Amino acid sequence: MSADVRRILRLALPPARRLWAAIALGALSAACAVALLGASAWLITYAAEQPPVLFLSMAVVGVRAFALGRAFFRYLERLAGHDAAFRQLPAIRSSLYARLVPLAPDGVRGNRSGDVLSRLADDVDELQNHSLRVVQPLVTSGVIALASVVATFLLLPEAGGALLAMLVLAAIAGSVVNSWAAGAAERRVAPLRAELTAGILDLVRNVDVLTAYDALPDAQRRVREASERLTGAVRARAAGLGLTAGVVSLLAGGATVLGLVFGIPAVDTGRIGGPVLAVIALLPLAVFEVFGMVPLALGAWRQVTASAQRIAEAAPATLPAGVPVDGPDARPLTIDGVPTVRLSGMSARWPGTDLPVLHDIDLELAPGERVLLTGPSGAGKTALAHVLVRFLDHEGSVAIDGVETRDARQDDVRRVVGLCEQQPYLFDADLQQNLLFARETATEDELLAVLHRVGLAEWAAERDGLATRVGERGALVSGGQAQRIALARALLADFPVLVVDEPTANVDVAAADRVVADILRTAEEDGRTVLLISHTDVPPALITRRIELEDGRIRGAAAAA
Known part of the structure; x- marks a missing residue:
């Protein structure tokens, strides 16, 4: 078992005072169950001898007390145990989420979202x-x-030894x-459950898209097959649990038989x-009911x-190489105005890979520059963008006004350098909530103003406004x-340096020119620095410099006309 697994299992255990309180209540409930059967057996058998009723009163009271105590303590044990276990789940999820954040987005490449959700x-x-079942x-x-073994041993040593052996x-x-x-089935349930969740989520x-390409039946078939595999594993697990319970019950009967074998001669000899x-014969039934767990x-x-x-595996304690992490000496990054960003001898690789995707990059982004970065697919353009916002770790130097980003807090770096991704994520909410994500304190007038700046004010007004x-x-x-x-969110966040990754990737040709022009025009108005990553050409009048990236290396730079 790895250290990460042991750490998670320790985190899953409730604090000692809560755990031991639930254990104590469970022990009292189980003790009442065993004592109830023992007292009942003694009472019924002794009553058959027709003693004075006074001699039976204490046993009658005991039977009532143990019957009430069994249910009472059982209820308290379930309440205390589940309360303690449920209180740990938010801590586990928070810990898992905190470890996933540094990995995202590059450290979780290749993981299906449904599997992560599972x-x-x-x-x-x-x-x-x-805690509850182990x-x-x-x-x-x-x-x-x-x-129980000690009590049976005190009544009849041979029976106590037999009970212990059984x-x-x-x-x-x-x-x-x-x-x-x-x-095998128990170990397969979790992966199969994740496979089913991922399949349903993808579907x-x-x-x-699946309907358009007539691929919906195949996707439904894969989900159905995943469900059948999970059902088969759950059934196999249930059958195994039933067989286990049968074996324990059989041995409980054996303990009762041995109790009678040793007890009957003891009665004959007085x-x-x-x-x-009767107590020796029936006590094992109650003990095995508890011990069967x-x-x-x-x-x-x-x-x-x-x-x-x-x-x-999803969130290891030791992050893979290439994933940035704040060290204990990370310091705040305070920037006034628009800073200079300088890369010197910078190289980087995707997490989990050995070959660098960027090699010895030397680049300076001066305040207010509008730089176009071009290059073929796979040249490393997105990797460069991720290095600038500390999604991806690097070798060499990346400095903001002389401060190494590796030595600064990641959150501070991301307040200075913002990223508009190739496929911006929009939440399933209205326009207002998607904008407030960038600045929660923004007023409606500020939101409408920023929509006007990016050319969406008329579009929004024709619909439901900010409620669209x-x-x-x-x-x-x-x-x-x-x-x-996405650009409106970047303007609300007021990034001094803005990296825009392929803004025209999912846009038709007619709209692409307008989007690029609006991005660069808006940046020029604010005096912010823009690094525009694009496959398509941009009019020279909109940019100050053009850079070409090929095979992870800068091939040349030319001033724009």
């Missing part, structure tokens, strides 16, 4: 069973089994049978009475560790409108 939701939910049952069963045999046999019958998100024999706890442990392993819905991932707006909304 780890964040289903696998974290599974961790509640670490730790609490094991401790409670151990305490009650030990107490309990040990039940723990071993039950664990072996459970591992054989359900072990729902892309149903229009060592014990008939009521004590031990093999099941081992099965729950396999599921919990499988989920913890998946969470650890944009749809999931901007499904209700065009590519050009999405880029303009």
